[in-house]
Amino acid sequence: MMSAEAAEAVLTPVLHDLQAVCDFAGVRPDFAEVPDVDLLVTGWGCPPITAEVLARLPRLKAIVHTAGSVKGFVTDACWERGIAVSSAAQANALPVAEYTVAMILLSGKRVLERARDYRETKRMSVYGVPASVGNFGATVGILSASMIGRRVIELLEPYDFHVLVHDPFVTEVDGAESVSLTELFERSDVVSVHTPLLPETTGLVSRELLGLLRDDAVLINTARGAVLDQDALVAEAGRIRAVLDVTDPEVLPADHPLWHHDNVLITPHLAGSQGNEWGRLGRHAVDEVRRRVAGMPFATPVPAERRERIA
Template sequence: MTAAPTARTARPRPRAALAMGPDVADAVLGPDALAALRAVCDLPSAPVLDDFTTGRARAVLAEAELLVTGWGCPPLDAAVLEAAPRLRAVVHTAGSVRGHITEACWERGIEVSSAAAANALPVAEYTVAMILLSGKRALESARDYRAARRREERPRTPEVGNYGRTVGILSASLIGRRVIDLLRPYDLRVLLHDPYVDGVQAAALGVRQVGLGELFALTDTVSVHTPLLPATRGLVSRELLRSMRQDAVLINTARGAVVDQDALVEVLRADRIRAVLDVTDPDELPPDHPLWECGNALITPHLAGSQGNELRRLADLAVGEAARWAAGEGFAHPVRRERLAFLA
């Protein structure tokens, strides 16, 4: 006699908690995202954790198997992990995990996921927009038009326009690769410098690999996408900036300290190049900083990353990662300890 089939035992839903700034949680995790999280996790209606030292936080940590983190999450150090004996995974709703994932997390074997892939897209979109606008000198023309209140005849010089221009990508990072991909439809030549990418890999990306000096000397626009590491601090040096073509453009959406900022001011003041800076050093420049006086520098307030409705993309990726992990499938966007030294 054949035994009757038995019902499959449901996998227990993991206990989850939110750890980020309360205002971040409100901005990133709307009602739909929270409902989707609660569909795959046991997410209590506890306060969002932004201080792990309180008694309430310790009670939540004691039960948490999964932390959904965001901007403003305190470091998950050894003392915090001691209070979270069941914690096995972290899903980060933003890009870099450097601010809160510590060595203690890797030693515990905690799995980590990041929404860096989702945050890379708006940064890449900003970059491509600035490459094309600077090639047309659109921002300078708009400024001059507003000042003159009339349209002046301009010589039709070959220096203006985007046909056949050469763009240099500094680092095939997650964002750098997205920029390369988004540039494919345009009539541009793209060069790449990345010491961890060989010629075969560069060819697969559809770009030509060049040395660091060549990247700056041969391109009309250099776009910086390298993470800030001890080896890359000040990487864009005075020598490299001086080697750029007259009227070339430096775009930086990575970290301000990757560029020698004093040297950049010097070269801008000499009217050698133009710059588009979404990041500076410090990130919020003092009111009297000389960069503000450089009319050939466009400075934006670190807005290239996810803003407004783009935050929903971060939430969607994070919810998807939580669902995969809860189902025992593993992360689609894991952060590996051995790759952390190369990530932003």
């Protein structure tokens, strides 16, 4: 149950394996003619599974989602019926974490800015580089010990960083020093945002917090655009740098000032799974279906109480 585009990207590489472990009823974009099935494999484009839909699917007992968040289509009616839900959020967390670590390292070396200057001047300097350039001993702040935030912390372990983390629901995270929200912004050379978008996190990265960042610090946002006060970032972008893989809205209007700041890199929401990385999500779905057929619990279940916090 997903769009044709999602099915082509995620299911095509694993379709033979999926057909081998279950009686595969095909791909559909909506519930108009869906047969009564035991399990749904869902993806981007899946419409809400409402009580009306469930009334036509009395056998449905499980949902395997090939992406991250399920809150857009797994309704309260599904949870009330006790349907087991699995998400590929963990599988999708890896490319986001890889992107984040890459941007931390590149921003520490000022790679994009220095490549631009090199192209313009055709001159290089090794010993004239400021001591602020480089990644040795830098402090990286992780906002939220989410699934992705924790994966970033794990991937940073081999490097010479001091890692801070702030999460109001977590006091200890392996590989990072837990600090307050203000201390995270005061002490970090790089702050990477990984908090889910909730009413209480909308606009969380505020003008006040951005003002605490030291000059030339870097803000990376791969979470949701609305977590960041973008107007405040416009005011600070001459003093700090930013890497934004998400914005609010997506896409920003053509005349938005963030497009024109040399200190701001905007990428087209590419941190999550793309290209050959779709295969990881498809493989995860097949593995979860196989477990269900074998009478085993899902490897990556979505507990009802955490459904709002899985990005």
